[in-house]
Amino acid sequence: MIEISATEIKKQKKLVLTWSITFLTVFPLLIILGLLMRLNQGEKISLGMDNFYVLMTLHGLGMAGILYSIAFAALWYLIGTRYAKLNTGTGYFVFFMVLAGVAGLVIATLIGKFGAGWYLLYPLPFKGTFWPTWATGLSIISLIILGIAWLIGIIHLVYALAKEFGGFSNLLGWQYIRKKEVDRELPPIVLITTVSLVPGVIAFIAGAVFLVMFLLQHFEPTLAFDPLLLKNLIFFFGHTLVNITLYCCIGWVYALLPEFTGRPWKVDKVVVYSWNATFFFILFAYFHHLYMDFVQPLPFQYAGQIASYLSAIPATAITMFGVIAQLYHSKVKWGVIPLSFLLGTAGWAIGGFSAVVDSTIAANKVLHNTLWVPAHFHTYMLGGVVLFILGFLFYLSHSKEEQEKDKMAKFGLWLFVIAVHSFIATFYRGGLRSIPRRYSDYGGIRIEYTHSTGALLAQIASVFIGLLLVGLIIMYVSIIVKLSKRKIPSAGA
Amino acid sequence: MSFIIKTLIFESVFQANPIVMIQFIPLLTIQTFAAVISFIAGALVTLVVFFLIFTSSKEEDKTSAKHKVYKMRGRYFFGLVLSIVIVLLLTLRLLPYEKFQGTPEETVTVVAMQWMWKMGPGLSDKKPAEFGGAGEITLPANKMIRFVVTSSDVNHSFGIYNSKGVLVTQTQAMPQYNNILEHVFDEKGEYHILCLEYCGLPHGLMVGKININ
Known part of the structure; x- marks a missing residue:
């Protein structure tokens, strides 16, 4: 078993702080882009269609990128200070490559006005565009840089873990199935890191394939690829990236929650079966993005619904019941960290349920590309992932006692959570009223009810976005004040 | 047992x-x-x-x-x-795909292009870019209509809304592919077509109309 030196821990702390400060800076800016979009849809400001789609593209790419990056960085920190020796030089290399990719995307969108949406659905970036071709090229190259950075990070982390725990199959917990007694216990965070990040490798390879095809098309415009194949590659990449972001967060919930409840949370056979099944559900669930492509082979459509439904079994019966078993009659003191984890799990459960509803082909027919879709992924991301990340940042900045007594942080958290769910409720309502997504405004719709309802819901949403920003700022003050005053608690202590 | x-x-x-x-x-x-x-x-x-x-x-x-x-x-x-x-x-028995629907009584060709809908009766043998349909069509109520939907440029989505603003059905309009959407309009009146896949700047202005009588 590896010994991590104090110097090494200090280096890893610096790295995770660099990531955290980047997240804390970028995240509210991206929320403001969302606010501007909703204000425009609510007809309170006039951005112009071009600026709306530029902001939509940056908001989508930025949020998916920054949330994945901080989730990965948090896992890197916990693994690198507890279980395996991770090279901080590689860590910084990944950080600066990500920064370069982000800078490229910011230039391509804000200066080049690239506005193809986060998913660059082929052949949209090349046909009827309102932005110059250099912006398309820069976006593709920036995304390739991001993909390479993340791939290097994942490979380094998983390789270091495999070396430490005696092989890749041990990281998946197969020794629990092969033997009655294991030689060395597998920490749940290691199992979950593997299950989350290995599908990530496959997704980034799929991403690399479609981005190289895009690059070829960029330099040779007469080329024409199969749009259905490209759609499969794009959604496999995008869906998996977002999905594994959540699972990365669950990794540290398993690792950190027991520190507050005093109840161990260990790997056993059930946990191994559950997370190994999740590995496959992550890979096959993306098919639910293509239900409305009727030419997609029928077995893939079935696979999408079945994998999406089955993913609810390990998520709820194992992890969510695991959270309940941790907290039930535990005498836990409701500091801001366990509270963030509990409320994040609730957001995950609600967002997951509405995702399952949308993953039902018969329902998708009338919910696909309505506001129901942003409703469910905002519940999942803003009401789940972001709360897990905030919980982790409180863990970095606050001692156990401080996080219990910090009333301001708890007030900020509750305000944020209430505002988030109220904001998301306007999306759900919009979805149920068939309001289309990705509309810069609803003025072009000739059904007056749809136009007026869409605009009204966007106005209400803007108020709650303002409120959630207030909650976020309150938490920021608490985190930044504590970070500047004290040394970070040593991990694993 | x-x-x-x-x-x-x-x-x-x-x-x-x-x-x-x-x-x-x-x-x-x-x-x-x-x-x-x-x-x-x-x-x-x-x-x-x-x-x-x-x-x-x-x-x-x-x-x-x-x-x-x-x-x-x-x-x-x-x-x-x-x-x-x-x-x-x-x-899984309530799927919108062709093999799960009844026998179609009328066929309509639908071609999406940046940023308009072109619809015409029957199955067109022309290339999508050469198809000359209109953005409005009249169809009968209570008959199974078979829409053959494609695109001449990028991805769009053929979303049919009733006059109350309820989305009743949809399918993607994808270049190089024909998606077959079958639907029975059980109410007479106006139905609106909205594009439900982001297709460029005036995506929100890409509308069409179906009159059911």
Whole structure:
């Protein structure tokens, strides 16, 4: 078993702080882009269609990128200070490559006005565009840089873990199935890191394939690829990236929650079966993005619904019941960290349920590309992932006692959570009223009810976005004040 | 015994016609159903959260607490698996794809292009870019209409809304492919077509109309 030196821990702390400060800076800016979009849809400001789609593209790419990056960085920190020796030089290399990719995307969108949406659905970036071709090229190259950075990070982390725990199959917990007694216990965070990040490798390879095809098309415009194949590659990449972001967060919930409840949370056979099944559900669930492509082979459509439904079994019966078993009659003191984890799990459960509803082909027919879709992924991301990340940042900045007594942080958290769910409720309502997504405004719709309802819901949403920003700022003050005053608690202590 | 159980499950679940079942509850549109079950799920999750917060001050031995939770988990697991199987068996027969629909009585060609809809009666043998349909078409009520949907440039989505603003059905309009969408309009009046896949700057202005008489 590896010994991590104090110097090494200090280096890893610096790295995770660099990531955290980047997240804390970028995240509210991206929320403001969302606010501007909703204000425009609510007809309170006039951005112009071009600026709306530029902001939509940056908001989508930025949020998916920054949330994945901080989730990965948090896992890197916990693994690198507890279980395996991770090279901080590689860590910084990944950080600066990500920064370069982000800078490229910011230039391509804000200066080049690239506005193809986060998913660059082929052949949209090349046909009827309102932005110059250099912006398309820069976006593709920036995304390739991001993909390479993340791939290097994942490979380094998983390789270091495999070396430490005696092989890749041990990281998946197969020794629990092969033997009655294991030689060395597998920490749940290691199992979950593997299950989350290995599908990530496959997704980034799929991403690399479609981005190289895009690059070829960029330099040779007469080329024409199969749009259905490209759609499969794009959604496999995008869906998996977002999905594994959540699972990365669950990794540290398993690792950190027991520190507050005093109840161990260990790997056993059930946990191994559950997370190994999740590995496959992550890979096959993306098919639910293509239900409305009727030419997609029928077995893939079935696979999408079945994998999406089955993913609810390990998520709820194992992890969510695991959270309940941790907290039930535990005498836990409701500091801001366990509270963030509990409320994040609730957001995950609600967002997951509405995702399952949308993953039902018969329902998708009338919910696909309505506001129901942003409703469910905002519940999942803003009401789940972001709360897990905030919980982790409180863990970095606050001692156990401080996080219990910090009333301001708890007030900020509750305000944020209430505002988030109220904001998301306007999306759900919009979805149920068939309001289309990705509309810069609803003025072009000739059904007056749809136009007026869409605009009204966007106005209400803007108020709650303002409120959630207030909650976020309150938490920021608490985190930044504590970070500047004290040394970070040593991990694993 | 197992034969009886299998027969019961087969008769009650697999042989049940979900379309007929849904017709018994005419007010239950897919959207309403989604709203009701999602609200119930959200309320249950909220209850669990507050239950955990307000009862956590009670101290219980971790083995005993774990035993209680895991006992409940066992029941939940079987309930969930059973629910998933039943819902899959019911809903996977309600697919919008061609082989799950009836015999079409009329065919309409639909070509999407940045940023308009072109529709015309019959199956066109022209290339999508050369197809000369109109953005408005008149069709009969209560007949199975077969829409052959494609695109001459980028991805679009052919979303049909009724006059009350309810999305009734949709399919993607994708270059190089024909998606077959079959639908029976059971109400006379105006239906609106909106594009539901982001297709460029005036995406929100890409509209069309279907008159049903």
